[in-house]
Amino acid sequence: MKSEAKPMLKTTETTAPLGALSPEDERRLDEMFAYVKEQAETFVGYPCRGRFDYSPLHRFLNYPINNVGDPFAPSTYRVHTREIELEVLAWFAELTHISAEQYWGYVTNGGTEGNIYGLFLARELYPSGMVYYSEDTHYSVAKNLRVLNMKHIMIKAQPNGEIDYDDLYETIRIHRDVPPIVFANVGTTMTEAVDDVTRIRRMLRELAIPESYIHCDAALCGMTLPFLDGAPEYDFRAGIDSISISGHKFIGSPIPCGVVLAKKRYVDRIARSIEYVGTLDTTLTGSRNGISPLVLWYAIRSRGADGFRREVAACVEKAKYAVRRLREIGMEAWRNPFAITVVFERPAPSVLQKWQIAVQRDRAHIITMQTISKEQIDELVSDIEAAREEVKA
């Protein structure tokens, strides 16, 4: 694909009959599809499942489905899939250990929206609150905090990516006059490190802090840790107040999406009754797509907890394999406990380019999602080795 866009002058009409693409545009669409398909083949650097098949849902794309507003409130806009959305939320509520009476939530456009929502709730509860988050937190969070106009302090991270608890403790201790709002990573983008929420909650108790809030960004691990024996508690059991989990990462979705869950009593405080759509406007976006809930529902119903458990186990297995293979060629490769993210030294640009690998300073990582094979790992390792030889030569 060329990167330069051809302008589509509005005075330039197509020669095709109305409602159809011109042969040239048909070709462009085919090219775009071939491009997307090809890129998905060498896709090891992002925590997104690379392929899926939701074809039984395609028929829904012929209608203007809109789950406008609060999924729990009725709406006069009736072309919706709210019932399905509620089932998806119920499943995630059970997964994150919050009872049916206590939670509220909705299907979002992705992890960022869920994080903004959690922080927004925290700000509404504690307008003078101070947000604490580690330096290894996803870059979007700093932007969210700016959008929301919230005071914040960045906390040091440990070498593995986990928040530095001593720094967190000391910093909160100094600011005991303002309610702490802790943004916890479960896990971090770069190393999949999991902040210990139970320990943070205990810390807040030790400091005798009466008002506090913990939001958990469980974009990827919200779908892996529940299916791994012995994994740490990171959810409502551990004392969090809201959580954001991505749908387009481990589950896989053609449209970035996610789920945000929060304690219902917080949301009730910010609800605004709106006559126009006959619904409570408690979501951030208002108009919300009704396809993503169908995708999540379909994935949950067709794969089930057992399916996810098997998938997670296989991904962990491949992560271990990748660490071993990389070490065999002398790379410093490692992974956090329970992680499917393998961290290693930044390889040559040609390797980054070919495999769509994300980097941060001297670190690179791959995430051994379901659609990545051992053969791909072998090929990647060969490429890294070959690129190193080139540099030496």
Add this chain to the structure above:
Amino acid sequence: MKSEAKPMLKTTETTAPLGALSPEDERRLDEMFAYVKEQAETFVGYPCRGRFDYSPLHRFLNYPINNVGDPFAPSTYRVHTREIELEVLAWFAELTHISAEQYWGYVTNGGTEGNIYGLFLARELYPSGMVYYSEDTHYSVAKNLRVLNMKHIMIKAQPNGEIDYDDLYETIRIHRDVPPIVFANVGTTMTEAVDDVTRIRRMLRELAIPESYIHCDAALCGMTLPFLDGAPEYDFRAGIDSISISGHKFIGSPIPCGVVLAKKRYVDRIARSIEYVGTLDTTLTGSRNGISPLVLWYAIRSRGADGFRREVAACVEKAKYAVRRLREIGMEAWRNPFAITVVFERPAPSVLQKWQIAVQRDRAHIITMQTISKEQIDELVSDIEAAREEVKA
């Protein structure tokens, strides 16, 4: 459809083979589809095209397309449709009269996101700014202002829904010490009234205000006014600074979406270079779906300006027809100039229910979109009449 959700306990596994739905779930999905299809038949109360066919795009749903970050910046996440997105933006830039060097924008998840973005830009430029918007502004704007923590004053609206210019003038005059940020409706949700942007810009000049910002919410009319002869100027020609146009309204989309455009030099100020995804993080959402740009591109290329012009003309024709028919049965029905929204007295609840009509106090409206037929208008008018007779009897 029952409104109560059946819980999906995670311990309840389906009996179907992994990756397939159980026969019961297949049935549920079919029921949900039948429900959506049926509801789309009696869909006259919302400004959304009721049916469309984007089947050539369905194949793209098998891949994790993500137009992460700024569409103008390259990204290492290469499963994307950014090139197509840029063409869509170029088309809208021409439509709203801003030159190629001057604009920036992206395809959003809908009008609300575009409005938040415009207001966010305004706030970053003028942190002490005061937002003015009419009382007939969509309810989501008040929520946006709360999320963004912006000072604001609601201005009176005229009976037709247009902002009260005298009130606006007087209010800005009193607050000349803070930069005004005007949120203009093009048009309003309830009556499709168009705030006169040219007049507002002139007003700001008359008051000798050195720093100001106008954001234009052209959710629906951004796709109708450009195709109507003699329609008022509402875009960058008229002196706006940013604009939000919906994609799922006049154009029609299975996924709520839209376009936000702003002056590039404003956006440059808030850009943050982020190594992680190798892109500039100037959007609100970060991860962005790559399907919506395809939908908009497909619509633009297959229908073209001529196609849209014909569609708008037909919708206006039907709006005139609806006004006439409603008046014939003694209803006070009317429409604003150039509008495809027909406003009338709030009918009986049975009518609202059947036709999914949105109301505000004593007013109701229908929007004569492409998919609404004269036969449906006749049927609606009969229903209104019948329901009135019932009340009298």
